[in-house]
Each structure stands twice: as structure tokens, then as C-alpha cells.
Amino acid sequence: MPEQNVLIVVDMQNGVFASPRYDRSGRGERINQLIDRAGRVIFIQHAEGEMTQGSEFWQLLPELHQPESAISVTKTACDSFYRTTLDAVLKELNATRFTVCGCATDYCVDTTIKIAASKGYAVTVASDAHTTGDRTHATAQQLIGQHNEVWRELSVPGNPVMVKTTAEILADWK
Template sequence: MNLALVVIDVQRGLFETEPAPAEAGAVVARINGLSARAHQAGVPVIFVQHEDDGDLAPDSRGWALHPTLDVQPGDHRIRKTTPDAFLRTGLDEVLSFCGVEGVVLCGYATEFCVDTTTRSAAAHGYHVVLAADAHTTHDKPHADAARIRAHHNATLPAIRSFGPSIRALPSAEIAFAG
């Protein structure tokens, strides 16, 4: 299956906060491991950046990708304004042009943009592999980030009604075919 790696919202304005998202450094390191394997296999790598009128204003410091992300010159960039990386963006067109049948998803925020993009990817006909330890969020009053991530890793793969599969795997177990 032809895959693409989609990295969602790993931006300075979301990661350089106090407190930082849960396991922020480890999550970025796992994303970089996925990215390195994707690059090695010739798999498209797509960085999605959320933008708004506040801290994530386009081309601002907060909007910029996290400085330790491994971004290569041939990587794709997608701008979005909603939690859905497919809605009013060129993501579907980029994936289609690259002949992609499935996506590996990772990034921020588990319960918003990662969740919504996972569902939307399946609705668009893509098989989804959620990198179970390479997405994160901030603690919330009702649940800490670890519990939120565990919940989504358990519930998203249980959705079968879209047709394409949704799986959650540790990032170290995700392989990209060249």
C-alpha cells in the first residue's frame, strides 16, 4: 500500500507553551524517526500547519513548525483553519497526486485535529495508521493527556463504518514500503 506521513500541527505556538504538551520532546523525536524512515523509503511527508488570527497567525513565530522537526526540502506543506486537515485544503489533492492509499498520522492535538483528521482520512477513503505514541495534547480538567491519548488509540480503530481500516500502532512498528 502506498503511504504518506502526515504530521499535524507540530508548531512553535502549540509546543513552546508552559506547560508543554505531554511528552513533547519524545513525541517530536518519534515523529522525526517516522519522518526519517519515510524519507528513506521515498514516501511523501506532509506537514500540516494550523492558522488563525491569534498565536498561529500565518507566517508568525507561533505558526512556524517546531524547530527540531526534521523537515526536508521536498516535503509538502498544507495550511488549515479547522481541525480537519482535509477541509478546504489541498491535502486530498496532494495525496491523490502522489498515489497514496493510506496515511500515517501523528502530531497535535489528539482530541481535536488528530481525531478529526483520522476520521476525515477514512471518510475520504484512506487507510489510516495512527502513530499511537507520536501524537499528544495538553492535560485537560477532565483527563490528563496520557488518558486522552490512550482513549483515542483505543476508540478510533474501533470505527469500522467508513470502510478503510484505522489502526493504532507504536511508531517503532510502523514501516514504510519503498
Template structure:
């Protein structure tokens, strides 16, 4: 269980599903549909949904590439956290957003598996959160041209290694969208 006292709630974290990121994702449409289903379930159960949006030279604030994809839209009461680093906690208000909602467990989805998703998984875990990676709700682009494995192997590897993450007083799990518990409390 989380090491964060009095924080039994779960939040669904949707990372960097922006035009300039998501449009190049492996299995894009399937991943987007899966995330959309999780968002719908979370809202129906009263589970907070927190959206993360990256800003960089390639994703300048306010640009079309920076905007969240049209298939996924935050509700008016859902937090949007802007970031400049891979770890969604780094120099952002994410921790205070989660604390204000009593969240001690994160269910992580989004992009890119080998960058911001990975950094945020570890960032949350070392900060005391229980962290669940949704095995079929994250992806990355094809970077084989630069020596990376094919994207489906990057996703598979993340699903493999995250289930063996370990630390005192908290859990790291990998679950499919069909089996993940979004209720949390």
C-alpha cells in the same frame, strides 16, 4: 484496503507540530523524537511526508507560534498544507497533494490528540483512506483545568477508540512507531 482506486501508497502525516502548539504538549520531547524517527524512516523508504500547519488567531500566519518547531523540518520536496479547521482536509489542498502521490493510506502523527489529530483521523477515514494512528507519536496539552482528563489519558483513549473504528473497504489501525509499516505499497 483503501476505497481510493489506484492509490496504494502510504504517506506520513505530521499535524501541527508548531511552536504555539507543540511546546505545551505532554511528553513533548519524547513525542518529537518519535516523530523525527518516523520522518527519517519515511524519507529513507521514499514514503511521502506531508506537513500540516494550523493558522488561527492564536497562530497567526508568519508568527513565531505558527512556525514548525526547529527539531522537525520539512525537506524541500515535502508538501506543507496550511489549514484553518481541525480536519486537515477541510478547505485545504491536502486531498490533491495525496492524490498526486497516489496515497490511499495515512500514517498520522502530531498534535493535538483531542482536536486536530482526531478530526483528521476521522476526516481521512470518511474520505476513503486507510488510517493508522501512531500510538506513541501524538499528544495534547494539559486541559484538566477546564475539565478534560489528564493528557496521558486523552492519548490512551484515542489509541483505544481508534482501533475499533470500522467502515466498508477501509481500515483503521493503531500501531506503535516501532511496528508501523511506512512502505505501504
């Protein structure tokens, strides 16, 4: 049986977007395109402070498509694998590869990608479907560009992280 296209959507939550994030509508539109074509969708939701599990701040953004078969994993750290069920969920799905998108590029998305690659998962990053906010020393656009470059060049022998646009990923999923 061929492996299904698994999509991990990180922290696209009301509380995360209480602060301005770069290109919310464009990123959301591309994430929805991925959601609509993925074989399985896993939503990672951060629980901390006002974003307590079940609260309005913890909820996914209302504009995101939420398939009935989607799986939700709650985390409390930047790393989506740290003390969560994500590894077990991926094993249950027989998933050795997945695509990542979401927020925040420079925190939870970055940490999740690096941990996943070092765990041996084949990771593809949707280069135009992750976002963050402006930081003290860099704009969101600069951070997104820099992280796409870093992930392309990440040294994980035998398991390079792939960085592709949403259109390229969708073409691969045909």
C-alpha cells in the same frame, strides 16, 4: 509502482506548543524517526489567531526534521481536509493510505483521522507519536490512551483505522 509511505504530521508548531504538551521530546523523537523513513512528508500547519501563516508561532517546532521535499498544507479548522489542498495533494501523490502523527490528539489529529477514514483513505495512527495537553476532566495520557482505543474500534466498514507503535510502522516500511 509501489505506493510510497506517506506521513502526515499535524500541527507540530511553536504556537500549539506554547501550552504544555505531554512528552514533547519523546513524541518529537518518534515523529523524527517516521519523517526520516517516510517516502513523502506532509506537514499540516494551523493558521489562527497569533499563528498567522509565516509567523513564528505558525512555524514548525525547531527540533523537527524538515526534508526539502516535504509538503506544507495550511488549515484553519480541526479537520485537515476542510477547505485545504490536502485531498488534491494526496491525489497528486497517488496516495490512498498514510500514517498520521502530531498534535492535538483530541482535536486536530482525531478529526483528521475520522474524516480521512470516511473519505476512504487507509489510515494508520502512530500510537506513540501524537500528543495533547491536560484538559479539565482528563490528563493528556488518558486522552492519548482513550483515542488510541477509539481509533482501533472505529466503525468504518471495510476500512478499519490501524493503530500501531512507531516501531511497528517502521518495521512495516522496510
